[in-house]
Amino acid sequence: xxxxxxxxxxxxxxxxxxxxxxxxxxxxxxxxxxxxxxxxxxxxxxxxxxxxxxxxxxxxxxxxxxxxxxxxxxxxxxxxxxxxxxxxxxxxxxxxxxxxxxxxxxxxxxxxxxxxxxxxxxxxxxxxxxxxxxxxxxxxxxxxxxxxxxxxxx
Amino acid sequence: xxxxxxxxxxxxxxxxxxxxxxxxxxxxxxxxxxxxxxxxxxxxxxxxxxxxxxxxxxxxxxxxxxxxxxxxxxxxxxxxxxxxxxxxxxxxxxxxxxxxxxxxxxxxxxxxxxxxxxxxxxxxxxxxxxxxxxxxxxxxxxxxxxxxxxxxxxxxxxxxxxxxxxxxxxxxxxxxxxx
Numbered sequence: 001x002x003x004x005x006x007x008x009x010x011x012x013x014x015x016x017x018x019x020x021x022x023x024x025x026x027x028x029x030x031x032x033x034x035x036x037x038x039x040x041x042x043x044x045x046x047x048x049x050x051x052x053x054x055x056x057x058x059x060x061x062x063x064x065x066x067x068x069x070x071x072x073x074x075x076x077x078x079x080x081x082x083x084x085x086x087x088x089x090x091x092x093x094x095x096x097x098x099x100x101x102x103x104x105x106x107x108x109x110x111x112x113x114x115x116x117x118x119x120x121x122x123x124x125x126x127x128x129x130x131x132x133x134x135x136x137x138x139x140x141x142x143x144x145x146x147x148x149x150x151x152x153x154x
Numbered sequence: 155x156x157x158x159x160x161x162x163x164x165x166x167x168x169x170x171x172x173x174x175x176x177x178x179x180x181x182x183x184x185x186x187x188x189x190x191x192x193x194x195x196x197x198x199x200x201x202x203x204x205x206x207x208x209x210x211x212x213x214x215x216x217x218x219x220x221x222x223x224x225x226x227x228x229x230x231x232x233x234x235x236x237x238x239x240x241x242x243x244x245x246x247x248x249x250x251x252x253x254x255x256x257x258x259x260x261x262x263x264x265x266x267x268x269x270x271x272x273x274x275x276x277x278x279x280x281x282x283x284x285x286x287x288x289x290x291x292x293x294x295x296x297x298x299x300x301x302x303x304x305x306x307x308x309x310x311x312x313x314x315x316x317x318x319x320x321x322x323x324x325x326x327x328x329x330x331x332x333x
Contacts, residue, residue, distance in 0.1 A: 003272070003319065003322065003323060003326065004291070004319075006268060006269055006272045007272065007276075007287065007291045008291050009269060010269050010272060010273045010276075010291075011187065011288055011291035011292055012183050012184060012187050012292070013183065013186055013187040013190055014183060015182045015183050015185075015186035015187075015200070015203065016196075016200060019182060019186070019200060019203065019204070020178070020182070022200075022204060023178060023182070023204060023207055026204060026207075026208060027174070027208075027211065030208060030211065030212075
């Protein structure tokens with residue numbers, strides 16, 4: 001009897017039938033993992049941003065001065081912008097509507113420039129970033145992702 | 155006429171589920187066989203075959219078409235088997251089909267029993283010989299493809315096949331005529 005002929009017949013082994021099921025389960029899990037949205041930036045970015053702010057305000061006063069400089073520059077820019085805008089819509093014949101719009105714009109721009117120039121701008125930025133970071137963490141850990149159970153990530 | 159089992163690589167790359175199903179059905183036994191012949195253990199071969207299928211699924215987009223898809227897949231399978239052995243997970247004893255042929259005279263064996271005997275003796279050969287012989291007896295693999303799969307020169311592959319066959323003949327003994 002020819003050895004080659006026997007080898008031809010036995011060359012391919014039958015893989016266990018359970019492998020088909022296992023493959024499909026593994027494949028589904030892999031596909032789900034691939035389609036799951038990337039969540040880490042929602043946590044990392046706000047935390048990193050808050051970290052930078054805290055570092056600047058607590059440990060690096062030089063940078064704080066720079067930021068204040070930027071802040072006052074922003075104030076100057078907005079003030080100049082405000083005057084130009086308000087001048088451009090200073091047309092009396094449109095009556096009350098234009099006047100109302102002008103007042104609203106003036107209020108908005110004044111508030112923005114005051115906020116930017118005040119010290120609370122930096123504080124509020126930190127508070128806002130931390131709030132986003134905390135909300136992101138809450139959202140990531142406690143909301144139901146893709147039908148998974150609550151707390152499933154913990 | 156196009157072969158129904160022919161794999162459409164473009165669709166495979168696009169992630170077509172139907173194409174992957176076809177791919178799985180066509181290749182799983184072949185992949186499993188190669189790995190089993192390399193590692194010599196069915197349970198490990200199953201795990202590694204799964205890893206290989208997953209790797210193919212993940213990396214199919216990197217397949218450039220320099221070689222045949224089958225050769226590319228076999229090469230991944232072979233490399234996984236070899237790296238498993240190198241990690242020190244070498245199986246202590248090669249599994250073989252349960253038999254007690256040693257006591258029986260070979261001339262008295264049935265055809266199925268002879269196949270089982272050859273299969274078990276094949277597993278006693280050194281890893282490179284048995285893998286080269288296995289790949290050689292896959293219908294669609296040339297020496298060149300075996301060389302690509304095993305990452306060797308064609309001459310080396312021919313030597314392994316020749317020596318493997320000689321060793322196997324010596325292990326099996328004289329086969330009966332007309333079984």
